[in-house]
Amino acid sequence: MATPLAQLSAAQRALLEQWLPGARVVRDHSWGLVDNVVAELESGRERYIVKADGELTNHIGRELDAHERWLSPWVSIGRAPRLVAGDRAARILLTSYLPGExxxxxxxxxxxxxxxxxxxxxxxxxxxxxxxxxxxxxxxxxxxxxxxxxxxxxxxxxxxxxxxxxxxxxxxxxxxxxxxxxxxxxxxxxxxxxxxxxxxxxxxxxxxxxxxxxxxxxxxxxxxxxxxxxxxxxxxxxxxxxxxxxxxxxxxxxxxxxxxxxxxxxxxxxxxxxxxxxxxxxx
Structure with a gap:
């Protein structure tokens, strides 16, 4: 079965490898309605979420705006993921993983x-x-x-x-x-x-x-x-x-x-x- 990371662009894959070398996909959280990727990754003992836009979606810029400007009240109490890395031009971001159903x-x-x-x-x-x-x-x-x-x-x-x-x-x-x-x-x-x-x-x-x-x-x-x-x-x-x-x-x-x-x-x-x-x- 193809990994969701195969859908990333070359630039997105290069950034993810730079941020999280050798990360393993644990679960694909992509909805499938639009051409974005949402995947749960594991590196060492830590888990992360990577999100990336495809050619037809435009969400990452707004996600990065939210992380950089507004989410600190939630992040500080563990109620929202923490931004690890992001790139607007490549339309990809990496956050901490939040446990839960x-x-x-x-x-x-x-x-x-x-x-x-x-x-x-x-x-x-x-x-x-x-x-x-x-x-x-x-x-x-x-x-x-x-x-x-x-x-x-x-x-x-x-x-x-x-x-x-x-x-x-x-x-x-x-x-x-x-x-x-x-x-x-x-x-x-x-x-x-x-x-x-x-x-x-x-x-x-x-x-x-x-x-x-x-x-x-x-x-x-x-x-x-x-x-x-x-x-x-x-x-x-x-x-x-x-x-x-x-x-x-x-x-x-x-x-x-x-x-x-x-x-x-x-x-x-x-x-x-x-x-x-x-x-x-x-x-």
């Missing part, structure tokens, strides 16, 4: 305490710093309208409604904070009852609300105890109705269009459901 699909996903801890961790990230985002709303609205121009299976009448709604939104400055970008159980680990965080390929400054929308789509709907525990851990509920509606509808449209592009019919159906739920809850 993925929360998604495990019994920990059904435990409200998992969500309380996740809320606490997210508050640590968000409360480091904030800045005014004068162009965020306009840029996000333009992105949604471009997505509606792509191939998708949103009904024409509904797509027209969505265009009208998004085009009617005023733009105004919003507060941007460090955000994970994919805050949900597939990016949380649990080990000895303690939750930690992985995967920072979507990390960027955004409104804090943006890290709540993916939980609302599944976990909060599955069990309101999870939602209450998350709010308790976070320490407040920032979901102001108008801003929350915008974030939910953007996430819903993005989900429906992206999943169709990827051929993921189940996720696409979830996107369509998210659109209808957001519209039903419009303030």
């Amino acid at each position: 993925l929360v998604l699909g495990s019994s920990a996903q059904e435990d409200p305490d998992t969500f309380r801890q996740a809320g606490e961790l997210l508050a640590l990230l968000h409360r480091q710093t904030g800045c005014a985002g004068a162009s965020y709303e306009a840029e996000e609205n333009a992105k949604i309208l471009r997505n509606l121009d792509k191939d998708h299976r949103i009904a024409p009448a509904r797509a027209a409604d969505l265009r009208e709604i998004v085009s009617s939104w005023d733009t105004y400055p919003v507060v941007l904070v460090p955000c994970h970008g994919d805050w949900q159980p597939r990016n949380w680990l649990v080990h000895d009852g303690q939750v930690s965080v992985i995967d920072f390929g979507r990390a960027a400054p955004r409104p804090a609300l943006s890290d709540w929308v993916r939980l609302e789509a599944r976990d909060f709907r599955a069990d309101p105890h999870r939602e209450r525990a998350f709010v308790e851990g976070y320490g407040a509920d920032p979901r102001e109705p108008v801003a929350w509606f915008r974030e939910r509808l953007r996430e819903a449209i993005n989900t429906a269009v992206w999943a169709h592009t990827m051929g993921d019919e189940g996720f696409e159906a979830q996107g369509h459901e998210m659109i209808e739920r957001a519209l039903a809850d419009a303030p």
Whole structure:
């Protein structure tokens, strides 16, 4: 069976050999949906994670930004991996390995305490710093309208409604904070009852609300105890109705269009459901 390291470019392989000579692959953690590589390595008695972008992905730069600028509150308490080495030009990074079981699909996903801890961790990230985002709303609205121009299976009448709604939104400055970008159980680990965080390929400054929308789509709907525990851990509920509606509808449209592009019919159906739920809850 081919090793995942065979998918690395020559430059990426050379850097990995320089950083971790003779490392052995323990497990391939790549998802297979995109052309990146995520592999667990062993060198001596230590384990590491190597992540590398392919030609069609662009996550490593954001991962390195997160490690260099925002993750120290988590790393200092052992709740996020430590950056060992990275190279933006070659689009590859090496981090320490965090032990644990993925929360998604495990019994920990059904435990409200998992969500309380996740809320606490997210508050640590968000409360480091904030800045005014004068162009965020306009840029996000333009992105949604471009997505509606792509191939998708949103009904024409509904797509027209969505265009009208998004085009009617005023733009105004919003507060941007460090955000994970994919805050949900597939990016949380649990080990000895303690939750930690992985995967920072979507990390960027955004409104804090943006890290709540993916939980609302599944976990909060599955069990309101999870939602209450998350709010308790976070320490407040920032979901102001108008801003929350915008974030939910953007996430819903993005989900429906992206999943169709990827051929993921189940996720696409979830996107369509998210659109209808957001519209039903419009303030």
